Amino acid sequence: MKKYIDQGKNDTRSGFGAGLAELGRTNPNVVALCADLVGSLKMEKFIEENPERFFQIGIAEANMMGIAAGLTIGGKIPFTGTFANFSTGRVYDQIRQSIAYSDKNVKICASHAGVTLGEDGATHQILEDLGLMKMLPGMTVINTCDYNQTKAATIAIAEHHGPVYLRFGRPKVANFTPVDQKFEIGKAVVLNEGSDVTIVATGHLVWEALIAAENLEKQGISAEVINIHTIKPLDGEAVLKSVKKTGCIVTAEEHNYLGGLGESISGFLATTHPTPQEFVATKDTFGESGTPEQLMDKYGLNNKAIVNAVVNVLKRK
């Protein structure tokens, strides 16, 4: 079993900020927009180096999405930045009509996703955004797991023509993916090979899945761990290859089980290779105030919950 080392805890949003700053230096067409959350999105470096290519919109997310759509007309590649909640549900129709249906090359970059923004509570958390975005035809949906991967994904999506939803978070988490790993949209990453169960995780749950796999190994259970950073288009082949070997699957995500990664995988497997599956996800509920760790524990979104789900799914093989 491969051992992954935490290179030092960092927040995924800082990975976005670093990726955006690099794009500022390498791609003159990249422009950035923010709705009064520059510090939270870590956009300062890009702004400092490219003031003319930054648009401070104010607290007006609907206007921001429309302006981003318009900036593409003229060849710009706009990156919008605000919290995940205000990047999706608040502006769903603007994204739907002006960006997705109009096939505009806008990158919707969303921080503070899930419950791990913590103390601000359910008004600022969102557990529905992956579902909202994946249902839009033509939208690419990405949820990165650590600093390095978020930086790499930020850089990669500038090269992809079409609307993208890039989801990341607030808390400092383990940074374990290789610093030079190229980000391939739609390509799952097998982190550990195993034979008894497949664990597919996305976002902050990937590190938890690795810890769970270590703990399972101690119990004599061999878990294959796959990092699915791209929810849409889904790398069905990678999932299929794994479950044909293991015969069961656990999906793990910081999102409602309705509309999330697990739902996409169950839909895919139902039509290709029906497989027992357990969901590590929130159970159709809003979040609440608390520390990120408390919330992940209370809502069953950590390595313990993954181990429990594995135990349950193995009984159903």
Added chain:
Amino acid sequence: MPKLQELQDLTVQVRRDILRMVHKVNSGHPGGSLGCTEFIVALYNEIMELKDGFDMDGKDEDLFFLSNGHISPVFYSVLARKGYFPVDELNTFRLIDSRLQGHPTTHEGLPGVRIASGSLGQGMSVALGAAQAKKLNKDSNIVYTLHGDGELQEGQNWEAIMYAAGKKVDNLIATIDFNGQQIDGATNDVLPMGDLRKKFEAFGWDVVDIKEGNDLEAVIKGMKEAKSRTGKGRPVCVLLHTIMGHGVDFMMYTHAWHGKAPNDEQLATALGQNPATLGDY
């Protein structure tokens, strides 16, 4: 400048196109389309600087965004007669597999359309983005928009109106189709919006009134005046006073024809009031 008479003839023909398009599929929005005929004809044939052909980026030419997408019939007719796509294609309006969707869209690749519209209130934001892209590209051309007056009830407009002035987007001319009507009745009955001129001025815009929005000469003169006010640090608003349903007597002065097609007999009457000039498609 094309002779005024040629443009007058074009407005009559565009009205015929509008009426025949909505009649054929027994759906669509003739009222606002007829009311904005002089404006769209003047814009595309006299006011805007346009390149030959169509590309999405529209660099080094003026751009137009139709925010009130339901008046697609007038938009399609003017685009077709300007040469963006074959006039015969107007026959396919709202039919299955058509590029002429009920509301304009880029999805089917119709030349001349740069954004989907129909869900109201989004066009000004898009225009702001396009206008700012022009500034980044050192492109001195202008971005034009059209919005319904009732459409201003959508809050996103006011985000955009505030932004446009605050950020000095002065290469934008936003025109409001000030016909005082919306689906459920007069705007003053549905939701009174007060003094629109004062509202725009309070937000920091330069406002031009075109009192006779269905008089071609007045529209051209007013839009040239609006154009002369661009580049001076303020976005420009045109309050275009029109009559919904203009050119067909029984469709005027009412909201009844906002989204209703004429029957055979009504079509014959309406076409009789607008005898063919350039030839029907």
